[in-house]
Amino acid sequence: MDSKKKNNKAWFLVLPVVFVVAFTAIIPLMAVANYSLQDIQGASNRLFVGLDFFKRVATDPNIQDAFVRNLNLSIQILFIQIPLGIFLARLMPRSGWKASAALVVMAIPLIIPWNVVGTTWRIFTRGDIGLGGVLVNQFFDYNLSEDTTDAWVTILVMDTWHWTPLVTLLVYAGLRSIPQAYYQAAAIDGASPMAVFRFVELPKLKRVLMIALLLRFMDSFMMYTEPFVVTGGGPGSSTQTLSILLTTIAIGQFDLGVAGAFSLMYFLFIQIFSFIFFTVLTLDERPGATKVTPKDKKAAKQEKQPNKVSSKLKKVQK
Amino acid sequence: MTTMMATSAAGKKTSRFHFDLRSWLFWLIMAVWALPVVWLISMSLRDNADILAKFEVIPSEISFTGYIKFFEDPSWIGSYMNSVTYTILNMVLSLIVALPAAYAFSRYTFSGDKHLFFWLLTNRMAPAAVFLLPFFQLYQSLDLFDTALGVALAHMLFNVPLAVWILEGFMSGVPKQLDEIAEIDGYKFPRFFLTIFIPMIRSGIGVTAFFLFMFSWVELLIARTITATAAKPIAAQMTRTISASGIDWSLLSAAGVMTILPGVLVIWFVRNYIAKGFALGRV
Numbered sequence: 091m092d093s094k095k096k097n098n099k100a101w102f103l104v105l106p107v108v109f110v111v112a113f114t115a116i117i118p119l120m121a122v123a124n125y126s127l128q129d130i131q132g133a134s135n136r137l138f139v140g141l142d143f144f145k146r147v148a149t150d151p152n153i154q155d156a157f158v159r160n161l162n163l164s165i166q167i168l169f170i171q172i173p174l175g176i177f178l179a180r181l182m183p184r185s186g187w188k189a190s191a192a193l194v195v196m197a198i199p200l201i202i203p204w205n206v207v208g209t210t211w212r213i214f215t216r217g218d219i220g221l222g223g224v225l226v227n228q229f230f231d232y233n234l235s236e237d238t239t240d241a242w243v244t245i246l247v248m249d250t251w252h253w254t255p256l257v258t259l260l261v262y263a264g265l266r267s268i269p270q271a272y273y274q275a276a277a278i279d280g281a282s283p284m285a286v287f288r289f290v291e292l293p294k295l296k297r298v299l300m301i302a303l304l305l306r307f308m309d310s311f312m313m314y315t316e317p318f319v320v321t322g323g324g325p326g327s328s329t330q331t332l333s334i335l336l337t338t339i340a341i342g343q344f345d346l347g348v349a350g351a352f353s354l355m356y357f358l359f360i361q362i363f364s365f366i367f368f369t370v371l372t373l374d375e376r377p378g379a380t381k382v383t384p385k386d387k388k389a390a391k392q393e394k395q396p397n398k399v400s401s402k403l404k405k406v407q408k
Numbered sequence: 409m410t411t412m413m414a415t416s417a418a419g420k421k422t423s424r425f426h427f428d429l430r431s432w433l434f435w436l437i438m439a440v441w442a443l444p445v446v447w448l449i450s451m452s453l454r455d456n457a458d459i460l461a462k463f464e465v466i467p468s469e470i471s472f473t474g475y476i477k478f479f480e481d482p483s484w485i486g487s488y489m490n491s492v493t494y495t496i497l498n499m500v501l502s503l504i505v506a507l508p509a510a511y512a513f514s515r516y517t518f519s520g521d522k523h524l525f526f527w528l529l530t531n532r533m534a535p536a537a538v539f540l541l542p543f544f545q546l547y548q549s550l551d552l553f554d555t556a557l558g559v560a561l562a563h564m565l566f567n568v569p570l571a572v573w574i575l576e577g578f579m580s581g582v583p584k585q586l587d588e589i590a591e592i593d594g595y596k597f598p599r600f601f602l603t604i605f606i607p608m609i610r611s612g613i614g615v616t617a618f619f620l621f622m623f624s625w626v627e628l629l630i631a632r633t634i635t636a637t638a639a640k641p642i643a644a645q646m647t648r649t650i651s652a653s654g655i656d657w658s659l660l661s662a663a664g665v666m667t668i669l670p671g672v673l674v675i676w677f678v679r680n681y682i683a684k685g686f687a688l689g690r691v
Contacts, residue, residue, distance in 0.1 A: 094515060094517045095517070096516070097516040098518045099518075100515070100518040101512075103508040103509055103511060104508070104524065106504075106505040106509065107505050107568055110505050111531060111569070114539075114562060114564055115531050117542070117546060118539050118542030118546060119539075121545065122542055125541070178437065181433060181434040182434065183431070183434070190679050192434070193679050194676060195441065196438075196441075198442075198445060198668070198671070198675070199441075201622050201675055202445075202626065202667070203625060203626045203627075203642075204626050204643075205647060206646065206667050210445065210447075210448045210664060211444060213447065213657065214444045214447050218463070219459055219463065222443070312536070314536070314629055315629060332535075332537075333537040333629075337537050337540065337629070340540055350541075353535075353537070353541075356535055356537075357535065357538050360534070361530055364530060368526060368529070
């Protein structure tokens, strides 16, 4: 970090990226801001309406419902996929052709186009021609186009199938970076498997897990294609995510003002969330940050112990 | 892992037993994981009438009608090639702009570098749905609507920040002394960068290319919105399969298998680097 040269000419190397991202991100975002503040009836008929559209979005019951629904979905996804991802990563073979094979099988769901993930699951869960649908129907009545619970569970299972491998691969990479000596030391100390996980693996995985958590939250909060293909957001609006609703308003109804305001608020929510996460994530990498190292903790303990002893002595004396 | 460790002290036999149990559990889960894709493959190898007539776990009749239709109909194979075209175009363009930028971030500090880096990353976190309308209008006014170049440019929105992020990690792993020695030896920057530095980080470029390919290949929403017929992606073609006679499941499954193939090929080539790429925490 410190050995990097200060050189403002480096901006020339960054310029192409800045131009590209300006073209693909800034200009469109300005257009969105433009929609959100004006009521555009035609090319010459525009009315500045200020924050009216924002108020409408904030009070719209459909959008509020979609927000709560999507947040709920994201939280459930995190609670299932993070532990399952860790579990699978710890089971994965570490070397040889088995490790390669496991990596490839694990990574396959990640490289399937999102709509094909949807298509695959639509076929798989059908009651007449799908293996999954037929199997589940043996035990209880399953119909994802009529029953809201079935649809919800299907989306959850599909997303778990699709994205748990990402968590697994991240954790797997993190686990591989732990030196074997740590495990040997733990074995000598007679640590239980739980203790090894809690005190050896978990601290080393902290960074990787934060990234997994962040990515899974973001992506599930922006989910569109898979539920769109499988359920179309239904039955009713039971699996309608924020992105599906926004796309309906923007492209389906062409309601520019509401879509613009909705987009900006949606965008900002994710930006603020990612900023907080990014800050927390890089907190202990900053030079000025106060960081409690294991040494400090030990020192603190040692300082405390004499007090304890002395207080015990006092008790004995009494 | 841990149970293996604990029992290895007790004796070899028990440790082997434990290892097997864990291994069996893992491969059992993997088998379940593979089921939906296996089912897709089995559907793609059956005739549509056969699929609708009876439910079979193991197909009794193998038929390639789905694949034949896929390769004979220009709207299917054509849209498939469209997807390949814009994905490769996006990969090349993203790498060209991201390589110098990643070098700048890994070697120098400059005014506003941290803010710029974070701002780039935020674009990876932006919901695609937000950009639909402006993209639609912007690309139409620039004559980029319904072109492969247009889709490639639009996908750079999330792929360029990602490329900069991954490449910066790999470049930081190359010692700075290399740059200094090259400078003393009289190498000018462009020559050093192209003939020495880039070959040094080729595995990093491979991993980056894999992720660029992956995210451009799997994206549907933007690609569908800014194309109509000429550059229509295979993903959009697949959402329009309902005809008068219902859905052609055989053709749809065959198309699905075809879209999985390139990814599997790419993954096989970079399998040894994937874990490393993930280890950098850069995805």
